[in-house]
Amino acid sequence: MSFDACLSGSRFLAFFDECGDHSLVKINPQLPLFLLCTVIVDRQAYAEHVIPAIGAFKLRYFAHEGINLHSRDIRKAEGPFTILQNAAVRERFMTELTELIAGMPVTVFATAINKNGFVARYGHEARNPYDVALEYSFERVLHFMEAQGEAHLPVIAEARGKQEDDALRASFYNLLSQGTYYNGAERFRKLVCPISFRRKNDNIAGIQLADLCAHPIARQVLRPGEANRAYEVVAPHIYQSGRVNGLKVFPK
Template sequence: MIDAGIANSRFIAFFDECGDHSLVKINPQLPVFVLCTLIVEREVYARRIVPEIAAFKLRYFPHEGVNLHSRDIRKAEGPFSILQNAEVRERFMDELTALMESLPFTLFATVIRKDAHLKRYGDEAANPYNVALEYSFERILHFMEANRATDLPVIAEARGKNEDNELRASFHRLMTRGTYYNEAERFRRLVCPLAFRRKHDNIAGIQLADLCAHPIARRIIKPNQPNRAFSAIEGHFYAAGRVKGLKVFP
Protein backbone atom coordinates (compact mmCIF):
# COMPACT_ATOMS: atom_id res chain seq x y z
CA MET A 1 0.00 0.00 0.00
CA ILE A 2 1.30 3.46 -0.92
CA ASP A 3 1.42 5.95 1.92
CA ALA A 4 -1.14 8.67 1.19
CA GLY A 5 1.18 11.43 2.38
CA ILE A 6 3.98 10.29 0.10
CA ALA A 7 1.63 9.83 -2.86
CA ASN A 8 0.58 13.45 -2.40
CA SER A 9 3.97 14.89 -1.48
CA ARG A 10 4.68 18.35 -2.86
CA PHE A 11 8.10 17.29 -4.20
CA ILE A 12 9.67 14.26 -5.87
CA ALA A 13 13.43 13.64 -6.20
CA PHE A 14 15.25 11.76 -8.95
CA PHE A 15 18.81 10.38 -8.73
CA ASP A 16 21.31 9.60 -11.43
CA GLU A 17 25.07 9.49 -11.64
CA CYS A 18 27.99 9.92 -13.98
CA GLY A 19 31.18 7.91 -13.64
CA ASP A 20 31.83 5.04 -11.28
CA HIS A 21 32.64 5.27 -7.57
CA SER A 22 35.59 2.88 -7.57
CA LEU A 23 38.88 4.15 -6.16
CA VAL A 24 40.78 1.03 -7.25
CA LYS A 25 41.06 1.98 -10.90
CA ILE A 26 40.41 5.59 -11.87
CA ASN A 27 39.63 6.37 -15.50
CA PRO A 28 41.90 9.29 -16.50
CA GLN A 29 39.24 10.40 -19.01
CA LEU A 30 36.57 10.54 -16.28
CA PRO A 31 38.33 10.85 -12.91
CA VAL A 32 35.20 12.09 -11.14
CA PHE A 33 32.03 10.64 -9.69
CA VAL A 34 28.91 12.79 -9.98
CA LEU A 35 25.73 12.20 -8.01
CA CYS A 36 22.98 14.30 -9.53
CA THR A 37 19.65 14.89 -7.79
CA LEU A 38 16.79 16.68 -9.43
CA ILE A 39 13.79 17.84 -7.39
CA VAL A 40 10.48 18.76 -8.97
CA GLU A 41 7.08 19.79 -7.73
CA ARG A 42 4.70 16.91 -8.27
CA GLU A 43 1.98 19.00 -9.91
CA VAL A 44 4.44 20.72 -12.23
CA TYR A 45 5.99 17.36 -13.08
CA ALA A 46 2.61 15.91 -14.05
CA ARG A 47 1.21 18.91 -15.85
CA ARG A 48 4.27 20.29 -17.58
CA ILE A 49 7.51 18.31 -17.39
CA VAL A 50 6.22 14.89 -18.47
CA PRO A 51 4.05 16.28 -21.33
CA GLU A 52 6.79 18.56 -22.66
CA ILE A 53 9.37 15.77 -22.69
CA ALA A 54 6.88 13.47 -24.45
CA ALA A 55 6.10 16.18 -27.02
CA PHE A 56 9.81 16.69 -27.66
CA LYS A 57 10.33 12.97 -28.27
CA LEU A 58 7.36 12.77 -30.61
CA ARG A 59 8.89 15.43 -32.83
CA TYR A 60 11.74 13.00 -33.61
CA PHE A 61 10.50 9.47 -32.91
CA PRO A 62 7.35 7.47 -33.66
CA HIS A 63 6.55 7.10 -29.95
CA GLU A 64 7.49 8.63 -26.60
CA GLY A 65 9.00 5.41 -25.26
CA VAL A 66 12.50 6.38 -26.40
CA ASN A 67 14.73 6.91 -23.36
CA LEU A 68 16.72 10.15 -23.41
CA HIS A 69 20.08 8.69 -22.47
CA SER A 70 23.03 11.10 -22.47
CA ARG A 71 25.62 8.61 -23.74
CA ASP A 72 23.43 7.36 -26.60
CA ILE A 73 22.71 10.93 -27.66
CA ARG A 74 26.41 11.88 -27.64
CA LYS A 75 27.36 8.72 -29.57
CA ALA A 76 24.34 8.92 -31.91
CA GLU A 77 23.57 5.28 -31.15
CA GLY A 78 20.37 3.28 -31.07
CA PRO A 79 17.32 5.40 -31.85
CA PHE A 80 19.60 8.44 -31.79
CA SER A 81 21.36 7.28 -34.95
CA ILE A 82 19.18 9.94 -36.59
CA LEU A 83 21.67 12.41 -35.09
CA GLN A 84 24.30 11.25 -37.53
CA ASN A 85 22.56 13.65 -39.89
CA ALA A 86 24.19 17.00 -39.06
CA GLU A 87 21.07 19.03 -39.77
CA VAL A 88 18.87 16.82 -37.60
CA ARG A 89 21.50 16.80 -34.84
CA GLU A 90 21.74 20.57 -34.75
CA ARG A 91 17.97 20.99 -34.56
CA PHE A 92 17.61 18.22 -31.95
CA MET A 93 20.37 19.62 -29.73
CA ASP A 94 19.02 23.17 -30.00
CA GLU A 95 15.56 22.01 -28.93
CA LEU A 96 16.90 19.79 -26.15
CA THR A 97 19.07 22.60 -24.80
CA ALA A 98 16.12 24.99 -24.79
CA LEU A 99 13.96 22.37 -23.08
CA MET A 100 16.51 21.73 -20.33
CA GLU A 101 16.84 25.45 -19.74
CA SER A 102 13.11 26.11 -19.53
CA LEU A 103 11.76 23.17 -17.55
CA PRO A 104 11.18 23.97 -13.85
CA PHE A 105 13.35 21.86 -11.56
CA THR A 106 15.85 22.36 -8.75
CA LEU A 107 19.25 20.75 -9.16
CA PHE A 108 21.71 19.36 -6.63
CA ALA A 109 24.98 17.72 -7.64
CA THR A 110 28.03 16.53 -5.76
CA VAL A 111 31.21 15.91 -7.71
CA ILE A 112 33.91 13.79 -6.11
CA ARG A 113 37.33 14.28 -7.71
CA LYS A 114 38.44 10.73 -7.08
CA ASP A 115 42.15 11.22 -7.72
CA ALA A 116 42.33 14.16 -5.30
CA HIS A 117 40.13 12.30 -2.77
CA LEU A 118 42.41 9.28 -2.85
CA LYS A 119 45.54 11.42 -2.66
CA ARG A 120 44.26 13.28 0.40
CA TYR A 121 42.90 10.34 2.39
CA GLY A 122 44.75 7.30 1.03
CA ASP A 123 43.50 4.04 2.52
CA GLU A 124 41.09 6.02 4.70
CA ALA A 125 39.27 7.47 1.68
CA ALA A 126 35.54 6.89 2.01
CA ASN A 127 33.41 5.47 -0.77
CA PRO A 128 32.74 8.37 -3.19
CA TYR A 129 29.07 7.39 -3.41
CA ASN A 130 28.65 7.71 0.35
CA VAL A 131 30.47 11.05 0.42
CA ALA A 132 28.41 12.38 -2.48
CA LEU A 133 25.18 11.19 -0.89
CA GLU A 134 25.96 12.98 2.38
CA TYR A 135 26.95 16.26 0.75
CA SER A 136 23.94 16.21 -1.56
CA PHE A 137 21.43 15.47 1.18
CA GLU A 138 22.84 18.11 3.49
CA ARG A 139 21.80 20.58 0.81
CA ILE A 140 18.53 18.83 0.10
CA LEU A 141 17.77 18.94 3.84
CA HIS A 142 18.23 22.71 3.70
CA PHE A 143 15.87 22.89 0.70
CA MET A 144 13.20 20.81 2.43
CA GLU A 145 13.37 22.81 5.65
CA ALA A 146 13.22 26.08 3.70
CA ASN A 147 10.07 24.82 1.98
CA ARG A 148 8.63 23.43 5.23
CA ALA A 149 8.22 20.03 3.65
CA THR A 150 9.03 16.60 5.05
CA ASP A 151 7.89 14.07 2.42
CA LEU A 152 10.24 13.42 -0.48
CA PRO A 153 9.97 10.20 -2.49
CA VAL A 154 13.37 9.46 -4.07
CA ILE A 155 13.50 7.62 -7.40
CA ALA A 156 16.82 6.18 -8.58
CA GLU A 157 17.75 4.23 -11.68
CA ALA A 158 18.27 0.57 -10.87
CA ARG A 159 21.86 -0.55 -11.39
CA GLY A 160 21.77 -4.15 -10.24
CA LYS A 161 20.88 -6.03 -7.06
CA ASN A 162 24.19 -5.49 -5.24
CA GLU A 163 24.55 -1.84 -6.24
CA ASP A 164 20.95 -1.08 -5.29
CA ASN A 165 21.34 -2.78 -1.92
CA GLU A 166 24.51 -0.78 -1.23
CA LEU A 167 22.68 2.45 -1.98
CA ARG A 168 19.75 1.40 0.24
CA ALA A 169 22.15 0.74 3.11
CA SER A 170 24.01 4.04 2.63
CA PHE A 171 20.74 5.94 2.37
CA HIS A 172 19.37 4.30 5.52
CA ARG A 173 22.53 5.18 7.49
CA LEU A 174 22.33 8.78 6.34
CA MET A 175 18.65 9.21 7.18
CA THR A 176 18.98 7.63 10.62
CA ARG A 177 22.39 8.87 11.76
CA GLY A 178 22.71 12.26 10.07
CA THR A 179 26.07 13.74 9.12
CA TYR A 180 28.98 15.48 10.84
CA TYR A 181 27.37 18.89 10.34
CA ASN A 182 23.69 17.91 10.59
CA GLU A 183 22.36 15.94 13.53
CA ALA A 184 20.28 12.81 13.01
CA GLU A 185 17.14 14.42 14.44
CA ARG A 186 16.87 16.78 11.46
CA PHE A 187 17.16 13.97 8.93
CA ARG A 188 14.69 11.81 10.85
CA ARG A 189 12.01 14.41 10.26
CA LEU A 190 12.19 13.62 6.56
CA VAL A 191 10.16 10.83 5.02
CA CYS A 192 12.14 9.74 1.96
CA PRO A 193 11.20 6.30 0.63
CA LEU A 194 13.77 5.14 -1.90
CA ALA A 195 12.55 3.34 -5.02
CA PHE A 196 14.46 1.93 -8.00
CA ARG A 197 13.21 1.92 -11.57
CA ARG A 198 14.71 0.31 -14.65
CA LYS A 199 15.63 2.33 -17.71
CA HIS A 200 12.80 0.71 -19.69
CA ASP A 201 10.31 2.23 -17.22
CA ASN A 202 10.99 5.48 -19.08
CA ILE A 203 10.86 7.77 -16.04
CA ALA A 204 11.12 11.38 -17.24
CA GLY A 205 12.74 12.65 -14.02
CA ILE A 206 15.54 10.09 -14.16
CA GLN A 207 16.20 11.01 -17.77
CA LEU A 208 16.48 14.69 -16.84
CA ALA A 209 18.94 13.83 -14.06
CA ASP A 210 20.96 11.75 -16.54
CA LEU A 211 21.05 14.65 -19.02
CA CYS A 212 22.37 16.93 -16.25
CA ALA A 213 25.02 14.61 -14.82
CA HIS A 214 27.44 14.34 -17.74
CA PRO A 215 27.65 18.10 -18.49
CA ILE A 216 28.42 18.69 -14.81
CA ALA A 217 31.24 16.14 -14.94
CA ARG A 218 32.69 17.73 -18.07
CA ARG A 219 32.50 21.17 -16.50
CA ILE A 220 34.62 20.07 -13.54
CA ILE A 221 37.11 18.09 -15.65
CA LYS A 222 37.49 20.79 -18.32
CA PRO A 223 36.26 24.07 -16.80
CA ASN A 224 37.51 26.21 -19.70
CA GLN A 225 35.94 24.12 -22.44
CA PRO A 226 32.69 25.44 -23.98
CA ASN A 227 29.81 23.48 -22.47
CA ARG A 228 26.43 24.50 -23.81
CA ALA A 229 24.64 21.73 -21.95
CA PHE A 230 26.02 22.93 -18.61
CA SER A 231 25.09 26.53 -19.40
CA ALA A 232 21.51 25.37 -20.00
CA ILE A 233 21.19 23.80 -16.54
CA GLU A 234 23.39 26.15 -14.52
CA GLY A 235 20.47 28.34 -13.51
CA HIS A 236 18.66 25.35 -11.96
CA PHE A 237 21.19 24.79 -9.17
CA TYR A 238 19.80 25.40 -5.70
CA ALA A 239 21.09 28.62 -4.17
CA ALA A 240 20.02 29.99 -0.80
CA GLY A 241 22.53 32.28 0.85
CA ARG A 242 25.73 30.33 1.39
CA VAL A 243 24.11 26.99 0.55
CA LYS A 244 24.73 26.03 -3.06
CA GLY A 245 23.38 23.07 -4.98
CA LEU A 246 26.72 22.24 -6.60
CA LYS A 247 29.42 20.78 -4.37
CA VAL A 248 32.87 19.75 -5.59
CA PHE A 249 35.03 17.67 -3.24
CA PRO A 250 37.80 17.90 -2.40
Protein backbone atom coordinates in the same frame (compact mmCIF):
# COMPACT_ATOMS: atom_id res chain seq x y z
CA MET B 1 -3.57 10.15 6.54
CA SER B 2 -1.79 6.86 5.90
CA PHE B 3 1.95 6.68 5.20
CA ASP B 4 1.39 5.72 1.55
CA ALA B 5 -1.22 8.43 1.03
CA CYS B 6 1.11 10.99 2.56
CA LEU B 7 3.88 10.08 0.14
CA SER B 8 1.59 10.01 -2.89
CA GLY B 9 0.53 13.49 -1.88
CA SER B 10 4.04 14.82 -1.24
CA ARG B 11 4.68 18.21 -2.74
CA PHE B 12 8.05 17.24 -4.24
CA LEU B 13 9.68 14.28 -5.97
CA ALA B 14 13.42 13.62 -6.23
CA PHE B 15 15.31 11.71 -8.91
CA PHE B 16 18.92 10.40 -8.82
CA ASP B 17 21.36 9.63 -11.56
CA GLU B 18 25.11 9.53 -11.78
CA CYS B 19 28.00 10.28 -14.10
CA GLY B 20 31.16 8.20 -13.92
CA ASP B 21 31.74 5.15 -11.73
CA HIS B 22 32.59 5.00 -8.05
CA SER B 23 35.59 2.67 -8.30
CA LEU B 24 38.74 3.94 -6.59
CA VAL B 25 40.86 1.05 -7.90
CA LYS B 26 40.67 1.72 -11.63
CA ILE B 27 40.23 5.43 -12.26
CA ASN B 28 39.30 6.39 -15.81
CA PRO B 29 41.75 9.15 -16.86
CA GLN B 30 39.09 10.56 -19.19
CA LEU B 31 36.54 10.83 -16.39
CA PRO B 32 38.37 10.74 -13.03
CA LEU B 33 35.37 11.71 -10.98
CA PHE B 34 32.09 10.41 -9.69
CA LEU B 35 29.11 12.75 -9.83
CA LEU B 36 25.73 12.22 -8.22
CA CYS B 37 22.97 14.41 -9.61
CA THR B 38 19.66 14.93 -7.82
CA VAL B 39 16.73 16.66 -9.49
CA ILE B 40 13.82 17.84 -7.37
CA VAL B 41 10.53 18.84 -8.95
CA ASP B 42 7.12 19.84 -7.71
CA ARG B 43 4.79 16.87 -8.17
CA GLN B 44 2.07 18.87 -9.91
CA ALA B 45 4.58 20.51 -12.25
CA TYR B 46 6.02 17.08 -12.98
CA ALA B 47 2.61 15.74 -13.97
CA GLU B 48 1.40 18.79 -15.87
CA HIS B 49 4.59 20.04 -17.50
CA VAL B 50 7.64 17.76 -17.27
CA ILE B 51 6.13 14.47 -18.44
CA PRO B 52 4.05 15.98 -21.29
CA ALA B 53 6.91 18.20 -22.49
CA ILE B 54 9.39 15.33 -22.64
CA GLY B 55 6.85 13.08 -24.34
CA ALA B 56 6.06 15.74 -26.95
CA PHE B 57 9.77 16.31 -27.60
CA LYS B 58 10.34 12.59 -28.23
CA LEU B 59 7.38 12.35 -30.58
CA ARG B 60 8.85 15.08 -32.76
CA TYR B 61 11.74 12.74 -33.56
CA PHE B 62 10.59 9.18 -32.93
CA ALA B 63 7.58 6.97 -33.61
CA HIS B 64 6.79 6.63 -29.90
CA GLU B 65 7.66 8.18 -26.54
CA GLY B 66 9.30 5.01 -25.20
CA ILE B 67 12.76 6.22 -26.27
CA ASN B 68 15.00 6.85 -23.26
CA LEU B 69 16.87 10.15 -23.37
CA HIS B 70 20.26 8.77 -22.37
CA SER B 71 23.01 11.40 -22.58
CA ARG B 72 25.76 8.97 -23.59
CA ASP B 73 23.74 7.57 -26.50
CA ILE B 74 22.81 11.09 -27.59
CA ARG B 75 26.45 12.26 -27.53
CA LYS B 76 27.63 9.22 -29.48
CA ALA B 77 24.59 9.09 -31.78
CA GLU B 78 24.03 5.43 -30.92
CA GLY B 79 20.94 3.26 -30.65
CA PRO B 80 17.80 5.21 -31.61
CA PHE B 81 19.91 8.35 -31.77
CA THR B 82 21.69 7.32 -34.98
CA ILE B 83 19.40 9.93 -36.54
CA LEU B 84 21.81 12.47 -35.02
CA GLN B 85 24.52 11.40 -37.44
CA ASN B 86 22.72 13.76 -39.81
CA ALA B 87 24.24 17.16 -38.96
CA ALA B 88 21.06 19.12 -39.65
CA VAL B 89 18.92 16.80 -37.53
CA ARG B 90 21.51 16.86 -34.75
CA GLU B 91 21.59 20.66 -34.67
CA ARG B 92 17.80 20.90 -34.52
CA PHE B 93 17.54 18.10 -31.93
CA MET B 94 20.20 19.59 -29.64
CA THR B 95 18.73 23.08 -29.91
CA GLU B 96 15.28 21.81 -28.94
CA LEU B 97 16.70 19.63 -26.16
CA THR B 98 18.56 22.63 -24.78
CA GLU B 99 15.37 24.69 -24.82
CA LEU B 100 13.49 21.80 -23.18
CA ILE B 101 15.92 21.58 -20.26
CA ALA B 102 16.06 25.36 -19.90
CA GLY B 103 12.29 25.44 -19.39
CA MET B 104 12.11 22.59 -16.88
CA PRO B 105 10.73 23.64 -13.44
CA VAL B 106 13.41 21.72 -11.52
CA THR B 107 15.98 22.32 -8.80
CA VAL B 108 19.31 20.55 -9.23
CA PHE B 109 21.79 19.31 -6.62
CA ALA B 110 25.08 17.72 -7.63
CA THR B 111 28.16 16.45 -5.83
CA ALA B 112 31.33 15.65 -7.73
CA ILE B 113 34.03 13.55 -6.09
CA ASN B 114 37.48 14.12 -7.59
CA LYS B 115 38.68 10.54 -7.26
CA ASN B 116 42.41 11.20 -7.65
CA GLY B 117 42.33 13.92 -5.02
CA PHE B 118 40.06 11.82 -2.83
CA VAL B 119 42.47 8.85 -2.87
CA ALA B 120 45.47 11.14 -2.37
CA ARG B 121 43.86 12.59 0.75
CA TYR B 122 42.43 9.46 2.35
CA GLY B 123 44.36 6.55 0.85
CA HIS B 124 43.07 3.15 1.96
CA GLU B 125 40.65 4.84 4.33
CA ALA B 126 38.77 6.49 1.46
CA ARG B 127 35.04 5.77 1.66
CA ASN B 128 32.78 4.81 -1.23
CA PRO B 129 32.43 7.98 -3.35
CA TYR B 130 28.71 7.26 -3.75
CA ASP B 131 28.22 7.44 0.02
CA VAL B 132 30.19 10.67 0.30
CA ALA B 133 28.35 12.25 -2.63
CA LEU B 134 25.03 11.20 -1.12
CA GLU B 135 25.85 12.89 2.18
CA TYR B 136 26.98 16.17 0.63
CA SER B 137 24.01 16.27 -1.73
CA PHE B 138 21.44 15.53 0.94
CA GLU B 139 22.85 18.11 3.31
CA ARG B 140 21.83 20.58 0.62
CA VAL B 141 18.53 18.83 -0.08
CA LEU B 142 17.81 19.04 3.66
CA HIS B 143 18.37 22.79 3.53
CA PHE B 144 15.97 23.05 0.58
CA MET B 145 13.28 20.97 2.26
CA GLU B 146 13.48 22.91 5.51
CA ALA B 147 13.22 26.19 3.60
CA GLN B 148 10.11 24.86 1.86
CA GLY B 149 8.60 23.63 5.12
CA GLU B 150 8.29 20.11 3.71
CA ALA B 151 9.34 16.73 5.09
CA HIS B 152 8.09 14.12 2.59
CA LEU B 153 10.27 13.45 -0.43
CA PRO B 154 9.98 10.18 -2.37
CA VAL B 155 13.30 9.44 -4.10
CA ILE B 156 13.55 7.53 -7.37
CA ALA B 157 17.00 6.30 -8.42
CA GLU B 158 18.20 4.44 -11.47
CA ALA B 159 18.62 0.74 -10.72
CA ARG B 160 22.18 -0.56 -11.06
CA GLY B 161 21.77 -4.15 -9.89
CA LYS B 162 20.47 -5.81 -6.72
CA GLN B 163 23.74 -5.70 -4.80
CA GLU B 164 24.46 -2.08 -5.68
CA ASP B 165 20.87 -1.01 -5.02
CA ASP B 166 20.80 -2.74 -1.65
CA ALA B 167 24.06 -1.04 -0.67
CA LEU B 168 22.73 2.38 -1.70
CA ARG B 169 19.45 1.79 0.13
CA ALA B 170 21.37 0.91 3.30
CA SER B 171 23.62 3.96 2.98
CA PHE B 172 20.65 6.20 2.31
CA TYR B 173 18.67 5.09 5.34
CA ASN B 174 21.79 5.23 7.51
CA LEU B 175 22.20 8.85 6.43
CA LEU B 176 18.59 9.66 7.30
CA SER B 177 18.85 8.01 10.72
CA GLN B 178 22.37 9.06 11.73
CA GLY B 179 22.78 12.44 10.04
CA THR B 180 26.18 13.84 9.06
CA TYR B 181 29.07 15.63 10.75
CA TYR B 182 27.53 19.03 10.04
CA ASN B 183 23.85 18.12 10.24
CA GLY B 184 22.69 16.04 13.18
CA ALA B 185 20.39 13.06 13.21
CA GLU B 186 17.53 15.05 14.73
CA ARG B 187 17.31 17.18 11.57
CA PHE B 188 17.58 14.32 9.09
CA ARG B 189 15.08 12.17 10.95
CA LYS B 190 12.38 14.70 10.17
CA LEU B 191 12.65 13.74 6.49
CA VAL B 192 10.48 10.95 5.13
CA CYS B 193 12.29 9.80 2.00
CA PRO B 194 11.40 6.31 0.75
CA ILE B 195 13.76 5.31 -2.04
CA SER B 196 12.80 3.15 -5.02
CA PHE B 197 14.82 1.93 -7.98
CA ARG B 198 13.67 1.93 -11.59
CA ARG B 199 15.46 0.65 -14.68
CA LYS B 200 16.05 2.65 -17.84
CA ASN B 201 13.35 0.76 -19.73
CA ASP B 202 10.80 2.07 -17.20
CA ASN B 203 11.27 5.36 -19.04
CA ILE B 204 11.07 7.62 -15.97
CA ALA B 205 11.18 11.24 -17.12
CA GLY B 206 12.76 12.51 -13.90
CA ILE B 207 15.66 10.06 -14.08
CA GLN B 208 16.28 11.08 -17.68
CA LEU B 209 16.39 14.73 -16.61
CA ALA B 210 18.91 13.89 -13.89
CA ASP B 211 21.01 12.06 -16.49
CA LEU B 212 20.85 14.97 -18.93
CA CYS B 213 21.95 17.39 -16.18
CA ALA B 214 24.72 15.18 -14.77
CA HIS B 215 27.10 15.03 -17.73
CA PRO B 216 27.27 18.79 -18.43
CA ILE B 217 28.01 19.43 -14.75
CA ALA B 218 30.74 16.77 -14.75
CA ARG B 219 32.30 18.35 -17.85
CA GLN B 220 32.23 21.76 -16.20
CA VAL B 221 33.97 20.41 -13.09
CA LEU B 222 36.65 18.65 -15.16
CA ARG B 223 37.23 21.37 -17.74
CA PRO B 224 35.87 24.67 -16.43
CA GLY B 225 37.65 26.70 -19.09
CA GLU B 226 35.95 25.00 -22.03
CA ALA B 227 32.78 26.20 -23.72
CA ASN B 228 29.87 24.21 -22.31
CA ARG B 229 26.50 25.28 -23.67
CA ALA B 230 24.71 22.42 -21.93
CA TYR B 231 26.06 23.51 -18.54
CA GLU B 232 24.99 27.10 -19.16
CA VAL B 233 21.44 25.78 -19.46
CA VAL B 234 21.66 23.59 -16.36
CA ALA B 235 23.44 26.13 -14.15
CA PRO B 236 20.41 28.37 -13.44
CA HIS B 237 18.60 25.32 -12.03
CA ILE B 238 21.33 24.55 -9.48
CA TYR B 239 20.14 25.31 -5.95
CA GLN B 240 21.46 28.51 -4.45
CA SER B 241 20.27 30.01 -1.18
CA GLY B 242 22.55 32.40 0.62
CA ARG B 243 25.86 30.62 1.16
CA VAL B 244 24.38 27.20 0.35
CA ASN B 245 25.24 26.08 -3.17
CA GLY B 246 23.67 22.97 -4.66
CA LEU B 247 26.92 22.05 -6.43
CA LYS B 248 29.66 20.55 -4.25
CA VAL B 249 33.07 19.51 -5.53
CA PHE B 250 35.22 17.43 -3.20
CA PRO B 251 38.06 17.68 -2.62
CA LYS B 252 38.74 20.97 -4.37
